Every structure is written in C-alpha cells, then in structure tokens.
Amino acid sequence: MFSTPYCLTAKRGVSETEVYPLNNSSHPMPGSTHRWRTFSLIIVVMLASANHARPQDANAGGKWQIIVDCQVVVMPQKAALPLIPDLSDETKMEAAWTKVQKMIGNGEATLSASLFGRAKEGTRLVAETIEELRFPTEFAAITPPLATPPNEAAEVLKHWPVAGPFPKSFETRNVGWALEFQSAVSQNGQWIHADVVLSHVRLLRFSQEETGKLPSGVQMWVPQPQFASISENFRLQMHSGRQVLVSTHKIPELENTMELAILRVRTVRAGGNP
Numbered sequence: 001m002f003s004t005p006y007c008l009t010a011k012r013g014v015s016e017t018e019v020y021p022l023n024n025s026s027h028p029m030p031g032s033t034h035r036w037r038t039f040s041l042i043i044v045v046m047l048a049s050a051n052h053a054r055p056q057d058a059n060a061g062g063k064w065q066i067i068v069d070c071q072v073v074v075m076p077q078k079a080a081l082p083l084i085p086d087l088s089d090e091t092k093m094e095a096a097w098t099k100v101q102k103m104i105g106n107g108e109a110t111l112s113a114s115l116f117g118r119a120k121e122g123t124r125l126v127a128e129t130i131e132e133l134r135f136p137t138e139f140a141a142i143t144p145p146l147a148t149p150p151n152e153a154a155e156v157l158k159h160w161p162v163a164g165p166f167p168k169s170f171e172t173r174n175v176g177w178a179l180e181f182q183s184a185v186s187q188n189g190q191w192i193h194a195d196v197v198l199s200h201v202r203l204l205r206f207s208q209e210e211t212g213k214l215p216s217g218v219q220m221w222v223p224q225p226q227f228a229s230i231s232e233n234f235r236l237q238m239h240s241g242r243q244v245l246v247s248t249h250k251i252p253e254l255e256n257t258m259e260l261a262i263l264r265v266r267t268v269r270a271g272g273n274p
Contacts, residue, residue, distance in 0.1 A: 064121040064185040066192070067266045072177055072200075072259060073100055074251065075109035080258040087245040087262065097243050097262065112259060113177040120270060121185045130176030133203060135225050136167030139211065165211055165220060173227070175203050181265075189267040192238050198247055198261060199231040205253075228252040240267045 086096035103109035119125040183194040208221040230249055238244050247261035 063270050064189050064267045065270050066119055066121055066125070066181070066183055066185070067268065068115070068117050068119075068125060068127070068179070068181050069264045069266075070113075070115040070127075070179050070198070070246075070261060071111060072113040072115075072261045073104065073109050074112045074257060074259050075103060077250070077256040077258050079103065079108065080248070080260060084245065084248060084260070087243075087260070090242070093243055093245075100260075100262070115177060115179040117179075117181070119181075121183055121267075123182070125181045126178065127181075128174070128176065128178040130174040130178065130201075132172050133175050133225065134170050134172045136169070136222070137171045138167065138169040139165035139222060140168045165222065167222075173201070173225075175201050175227070183265070185267055189269070190240055192240055192265050192267065193235075194238070194265065195235050196246065196263070197231070197233045200229070200249075200259075202228045202230075202252065204228050238263075238265060240265065 083096055083100065086092040087100075089096075100109065104111050113129045115127040115129060117125045117127040178197075178199045180197040181194060183192050185192055204226045206223040206225055209224045211220045211222055213219055230247075232247055234246070236244065236246070241264070243262050243264045245260065246263045247259070249259045251257045251259055
C-alpha cells in the first residue's frame with residue numbers, strides 16, 4: 001500500500017502536526033504541516049512497508065487489519081486478587097471483564113490508561129498515553145561579581161540574593177504507558193500471533209538532593225525526580241475478539257493497590273469495518 005513508510009505524530013506542548021517519511025525525518029513533506037491544538041495525550045502510529053519488519057508467517061498476506069485495544073485498570077488489591085484467576089480463564093473471562101467495566105463505572109476501579117490503535121497486519125503499531133516531564137540535570141554554582149576581591153568573596157556571598165545553584169541544562173522524560181504491537185494473522189483471520197511490548201514509567205516523587213552550603217551556613221538543595229519503571233516483552237497467540245490479561249502489578253508506594261492490563265485484539269479485512 002505504501003512505497004515509503006510514514007509517521008503521523010501529535011505531541012503535547014507542540015502546536016503543530018507533521019507528516020514525514022520515516023527514512024528522512026529531517027525533511028517534512030511540502031505542505032504537510034498544519035496547526036494543531038495541544039494535547040496531553042501522545043499517540044504515535046507507525047506504518048512500515050509490507051516488506052519491512054514483518055513477522056515470518058507464510059499465511060500473512062496483508063489482507064487483514066488489526067484493531068488493538070488495551071485497558072489498564074487500577075483497583076484495590078482485595079478486589080483484584082479474586083478477579084485475576086477469572087481474567088486468566090478463557091471460559092470465565094467475559095463475565096470477569098463485564099465485572100471490571102461495572103467497577104470502573106461505579107468508581108470501585110479506575111481506568112488508568114486506554115491504548116487504542118489500528119494497523120495493517122505485519123506492521124508495527126505504537127500507542128502511547130504519556131506526559132512529558134522536564135527537569136534540570138546540571139547546575140551552575142553561585143559566583144560573586146568579577147570585581148569582588150578574593151578575600152571578600154565569602155562575605156559578599158553571605159548577602160547574595162540568589163539562595164542556591166541555578167540549572168543550566170535540562171532533560172525530558174516521558175511518563176505514562178506505551179504499547180508496541182506487531183502481529184501475523186492466520187489465513188482465516190481467527191488467530192493472531194503477536195510480539196508485544198508493554199511499558200509504564202511512573203513519577204513517584206521529587207526528592208531534595210543536597211548540593212552544599214552557602215558561606216552564611218544556609219543548606220542548598222535541588223529537586224530531582226524519582227521514577228518507577230515497568231516493562232514487559234512477550235509473544236502470544238490469541239483468538240480474534242477475545243480479551244487476554246497480559247499484566248498484573250502492585251503499584252509502588254500505593255499500598256494494597258494493583259494495576260491490571262487487559263488486551264483485546266480484533267481482525268477485520270483490509271478496508272472493512274470491525
């Protein structure tokens with residue numbers, strides 16, 4: 001369908017959308033830039049050419065499209081533990097899934113992330129719901145004015161209005177959920193063979209890191225973020241249209257709370273509707 005793979009990107013904090021060839025990202029297509037309202041959600045869908053990065057499957061002829069839907073649900077541990085066996089049992093999954101949806105509706109559980117994407121079979125799909133966190137990584141020390149005599153520098157700094165080191169460089173890190181999905185489909189479209197990467201980066205807190213003392217005796221501190229990261233890389237075979245429990249985790253620093261990730265993948269004929 002495509003002779004060159006393309007990428008469509010919408011970013012939080014960036015007020016435009018660009019469409020560009022993936023093999024030459026520094027040169028956007030003429031006339032391809034449009035104004036875009038800012039979002040707190042980043043969704044990236046990558047479409048590779050039919051001969052690039054395809055799973056090795058003789059039946060994958062490119063006639064199917066994949067619709068991926070992953071829900072991440074946060075709930076109390078005492079509610080999650082009885083549900084996990086049912087969510088792992090194909091014969092009980094549908095009833096358990098219905099119960100989870102009711103828990104979200106009445107406030108007993110929270111939908112932490114909803115990752116959705118659609119792509120042609122054999123291509124790589126990436127869906128993310130993230131927030132960009134920018135924080136300082138390098139700092140410059142306080143120095144007195146150049147005209148200050150060396151023997152008076154300490155006394156000048158005692159009364160200097162700047163109370164600590166100031167940042168001179170920054171780093172940006174994505175916080176949130178990301179799903180990577182690449183699949184092959186059986187000839188009849190009923191079975192999906194997929195390589196999946198599911199990851200989550202969570203901001204735990206900002207801690208105060210000691211950097212030294214001023215000549216006046218005032219202690220200097222700088223805030224630094226602390227993250228928790230979870231990543232899973234797995235291969236699975238699943239039936240089209242059915243839910244699968246793919247991840248369970250306890251949430252760091254939230255006692256007696258768990259996160260469940262439930263994946264549903266459907267196949268439709270290329271150009272058709274689900």
